[in-house]
Amino acid sequence: MNRHTQLPAHLHDIRNRVEGYAREYGLDFFDTVFEVLGFDEINMVAAYGGFPNRYPHWRFGMDYERLSKGYEYGLSKIYEMVINNDPSYAYLLESNMDVDQKLVMAHVFGHVDFFKNNFMFRHTNRKMMDQMANHATRVRRYQDKLGVEAVEDFIDRCLSLENLIDYQSPYVKRRPDRPRARASEEGKEERPVARGFKTDREYMQSYINPREFIEAQQKKLDEEAARKKKFPERPERDVLLFMLEKAPLERWEHDVLSIAREEAYYFAPQGQTKIMNEGWATYWHSKIMTERALEASEIIDYADHHSGTLATHPGQLNPYKVGVELWRDIEDRWNKGRCGKEYDECDSFVERKHWDKRLGLGREKIFEVRKHYNDVTFIDEFLTLEFCVQQKLFTFGYNEKHQRWEIMEREFRKVKEKLLHMLTNFGQPSIAIEDGNYENRGELYLVHKHDGVDLKLDYARDTLRNLQSLWRRPVNLHTKVEGRGTIFRYDGREHADRRAEL
């Protein structure tokens, strides 16, 4: 960026001080580059998802318009933005007061510590800043060659599918690194024969390998053989990868799609740790500010802005609020020893209330948690009944009869269930490719694992159309609509639905 975005002297001093405090508390972060931007520039960078060198696309312009409108009307203001990169980049808004800048810096160090240490981010590209610029160059080159609209149109279609990735895949091995050397591939389709356990004694054979056992084994082998013939072998959740490998794409299309996929995987962990990450950063800015960095004259402004970020609204969950409260709750519980078998089995309300073993393990525990958890496991493990009551959590839904949104339940189990459901698979429907040669016609067959919530149908149809344009052959999606199995199909010209149970 330009030189004028470097920190002015007084902010540089503040930064050094805040960084010092953060290190004293044991935060461990990448080197962080702060840049000071005007509101127009910060809106731009925010529209680009934090990377000033993104490829050109109208969607960024749309986000920019929304952000600038929000700023102009005084509805919203971007305080802070930080990029998971090494070194990390963070942006400060020029017009903010010094106390805000201090707060933002403390907050940013919390985020960077999280980026560096949380396991979800271990696979992300820490040189993404350069990679994004690289992507932009590639996209521009294609646009110069093929025209802006053709490339843009294709990017639209890629983006439409960007959530069809396998959110867990960076952390588990789904398929072997090298394709197995398959004997059967050379045309000879031998039916594998189950032999059962080896035995030298013929007379023992019927005892060691009774007939039912052999039959069961045979069946298993046959199933496996059948599966190998299927394509893909297992349901493929990484639809983008499948497209890259199997769809008849042109070279540039292949490249653009791989860009979209790479960026989707880069951003995914941030969405999967939103509550933890924001909570963690908020926890630390509040700690650093109130215990170390604040001066008496700044307290009112600090309190005002801090409470602003923690405000709750009826229709949405504030990740900052829930996050920071949960972190504090964990710290408190481990400090007092309100965990483990003994505490869980205690029935006395009074005893539980005054439970304090003075263990002082809180700090240690939260650092451990920030390393090994993501939002789903975090909520699953640490959201307790007491917390739910104390934080007044509830579920809400749309009441068709009253034509309005209403509070539905306050029961702990329901709340937790709903919350976990919202977080699982990143809050996206889980859709996988079951068959790439559906009905032996080269059609694509996807199955939506329906877990109680229907898809938004108009969006689904349009997305299907985009998928079809990559696959070229007709595409089918099995899902449920109001409890009934339905297959949506798009063949390149028209949509068709039909009833079909799995």
Added chain:
Amino acid sequence: MSLKIKQDHARFRDIVRGRIKRNLKKYIQKGELVGKKGKDFITIPVPTIDIPHFRFGEKSQGGVAQGAGNPGDPLSGPDGQAGSGQAGQGEGQHLLEVDVSLDELAEILGEELALPRIQPKGKDRIVTTRLKYTGISPSGPESLRHFKRTYKQALRRQIASGSYNHRRPMVVPVREDRRYRTWKHVPLPETNAVVIYMMDVSGSMGDEQKEIVRIESFWIDTWLRKHYKGLETRYIIHDAVAREVDRDTFFHTRESGGTMISSAYKLALELIEGEYAPTSWNVYPFHFSDGDNWSADDTRLCVDLLQERILPAVNLFCYGQVESPYGSGQFIKDLKEAVGARENVSLSEIADKDAIYPSIKQFLGTGK
């Protein structure tokens, strides 16, 4: 330095513009955008601009939040409204609301309908200017002396020269301290225009007919406002008698009497002659009715009024006849016969909402 995002933003606006243009006919027919109107901007729901994903339907999903309240209590809604929106009704309609300036909208309308630019009349006739006080200067007539600024200046000078004593705060301006208001000549808008809407509100005009008038008037306003800085609108309703009303009343009144169209024309004429001298104003009377007049005598009177006095004074006289189950629709025939050949007359029959589009084209396509 211009920001890199400006390119993407311009591209986005381009796309929006294209979408609006493509769907203009639908907007006009459904009147979708009328009503969500700010002063200079209008919010337009633009279909299919958002990138579609496989995602959950909002209403079937719900969510988790925190705060006070009992089960069954209403939320104030995730989007701030009480969830009574009609989003997601149509198929393939992911709507995005975009702000478009009225100027831009008029341009889109012009391009899409291929409307000729209006040649305002009376460009060179208006020479009036107005005085506007715009600043302060150290010289000027005494009558325009700015008391406060003068004393401020004197105080400033005294403090600077050390002659000010705060124990005995006395400020004495000298000649150099005096400050005077200065002014500029601001030419009045070169072109002024007035639209006089007249509508028949007799019993035979139903709600649908009024809706058509409302939609048409919105687009007419938009187009004319693009060409005239100071556009005024006046509203006249009539049954057997005519009266002037405000905009709101205009669209919501329903009377049950008979119809004397001449009463409206007389009132319009009064307005024109009283307030909008044709030498300095571009006058646009628009009249909507179901074409059912009280008597042939009255129609004759109307035609006389038009021919003798209204038509010579106005840029364009438009008559839109909305179809109604009760009207005979005779009036437009009479008009066609009598004044149809005049070049500043535009007559249009509007059978239903689909006909609004061509009718706007007909009205505004004259380029008057």
